[in-house]
Amino acid sequence: MYDYYDIAIIGGGPAGATFARELALSCPQKRIVLIDEKPRTGSKVCGGLLAPDAQKVLAQFNIDLPKSILADPQIFDVKTIDLASGITRNYQRHYLNMDRASFDEWLLSLIPDCVDVIRGRCHSLAYRSPGEVCVEVEENGEKFEFFTNMIVGADGGASIVRRTFFDSPTKLYISIQEHFKDDGGDMPSYSCIYDPETSDSCSWTIRKDGYVIFGGAFDIKGGRDAYFKQKARVESFLGHSFGEAVKIEACLLTSPRKASDFISGKDGVFLIGEAAGLISASSFEGISSAFLSGKYLADAFASNSEPNRILNYYKRKTAKLRLKLLFKIPKMKVLCSPFLRKIIMKSGICSIKKY
Ligand SMILES: Cc1cc2nc3c(=O)[nH]c(=O)nc-3n(C[C@H](O)[C@H](O)[C@H](O)COP(=O)(O)OP(=O)(O)OC[C@H]3O[C@@H](n4cnc5c(N)ncnc54)[C@H](O)[C@@H]3O)c2cc1C
Structure with missing residues (x-):
């Protein structure tokens, strides 16, 4: 555990686990931390159905499901x-x-050891100085903090990252x-x-x-x-x-009800998966979008170092996904x-x- 990380990921569901895995594989020199709180009920509230789109992405990752x-x-x-x-x-x-709990644990197990995984809750996030965010975490009843200049919000529908940095309720x-x-x-x-x-x-x-x-x-x-x-x-x-x-x-x-419900990021803070609004409005299928957005953001970090360039690359890569999810809104209606x-x-x- 360090006092400073290059990238802090909040949330270790399909989006956060995919991003951490893919980024660690392409940029093993970066200091990465992932904070994931186990839900109080023991697993994510979910139907636990892996749709064909998500199966296809696993195939693209060359990953077989145990x-x-x-x-x-x-x-x-x-x-x-x-x-x-x-x-x-x-x-x-x-x-x-x-079984959704086993699925999430398996995805976390695929993250390379160079990523620090903290099983705790992110309590607060605040800018200490321009471009430097202080992250307060609670793990086993103990509170501590560290600094980072890049935050990735992969913390699902009730995202603290989205609530803290983006004034855009969905x-x-x-x-x-x-x-x-x-x-x-x-x-x-x-x-x-x-x-x-x-x-x-x-x-x-x-x-x-x-x-x-x-x-x-x-x-x-x-x-x-x-x-x-x-x-x-x-x-x-x-x-x-x-x-x-x-x-x-x-x-x-x-x-999601409109295009602006999909948020990619700003100023070194990025959103992936459901925190970014990337879920089907008609079926609530969200695992494939979590996988894809995690992968696209990892690619963006691997090919750029400046936050605005990372964001532009990530936006370009997710444009098709956002358009597809936009068309699910009239279907839902x-x-x-x-x-x-x-x-x-x-x-x-x-x-x-x-x-
Ligand atoms: C009832 C229900 C049924 C669904 N059924 C399906 C389905 O059958 N198939 C499908 O494809 N999709 C389904 N979805 C959608 C799917 O579950 C999500 O879209 C998908 O899990 C999103 O992945 P994610 O990684 O973005 O977020 P999540 O899977 O929500 O992961 C977020 C992680 O962040 C952690 N976290 C949150 N806040 C904090 C914090 N402050 N500090 C630390 N950790 C934090 C959470 O504990 C969690 O582990 C369903 C959703 C719901 C609610």
Whole structure:
């Protein structure tokens, strides 16, 4: 542990771990520190589904996924349930069902030893002098600080880096998930649920290693009440009770609504992954964008040393990704419109027939 680092990364999820790994491989001489707080619930609140886009990026990295990260069962379709119209449809999907905690630990294990990894919480960040940031960290109840002139915010939807350095709030939901013992009933292995009475977004059920997860995205105000109301409505629709919850967890979830919700950085402070707003507004798939933005920022650091040049390079490299995510916003609006969704689901377009 040093008093000064060239680069401090806040957050060690898919974005931070990828950035740290790729940068350490291309610039092993740089002093890099990564600070990651383990979430209080033990793992990131997440569906833990690895989408084809994220699988493709792992292939581009030449990285194979160990079997130990996979969860049971693997799923081939999503049952979409529209509580407003009562229509259900199944659509083919190509996700890998994973244990998210094991996935994050595995990504951290790929970071070369030359990076200092601190399992602690970043409490505050403040400029001490132009271009020099003081980072205050708490690890095992002890507080300490160090200095850096480059900060990378990879700290997800509730990013302290984004809140400290950028005055640009984005739409946030509260995401609540409960875990129930899987009683082997006829609960769909994976479902996507729309219920405009309780949320303007979507919810899901996922079977995972002997548990059924029910979670959803809700307005922050009144989110808890809306969650429990929706849970009762889903149970009544499916004719099946989830039973007693063994775990409840919650986190903030980013839902970009406009181009300015994607922030790349300024003055030696950079954002990657969900902290940068890089997540699909329509499906909440964010792991592929976390991987890509981490890699692109590492490339930017490897080919430039001056903060503005790094930023310009990073912006250029992420332009296509930001454009792709921008197009997910109208898609989300269509899917979350009860009228349009009903037309699409009624038509049966792209759905698969269950025998
Ligand atoms: C309920 C839910 C379900 C989702 N399901 C899926 C899915 O199935 N598939 C998919 O692709 N995407 C999914 N997403 C999105 C996906 O989880 C994120 O987009 C992705 O994890 C972003 O990666 P990241 O590295 O940017 O941030 P994160 O994965 O959020 O990682 C941030 C890390 O920073 C740490 N951290 C935060 N603040 C601090 C601090 N102050 N000090 C130290 N450390 C800190 C956190 O503990 C965490 O380890 C889901 C999101 C939610 C909320």
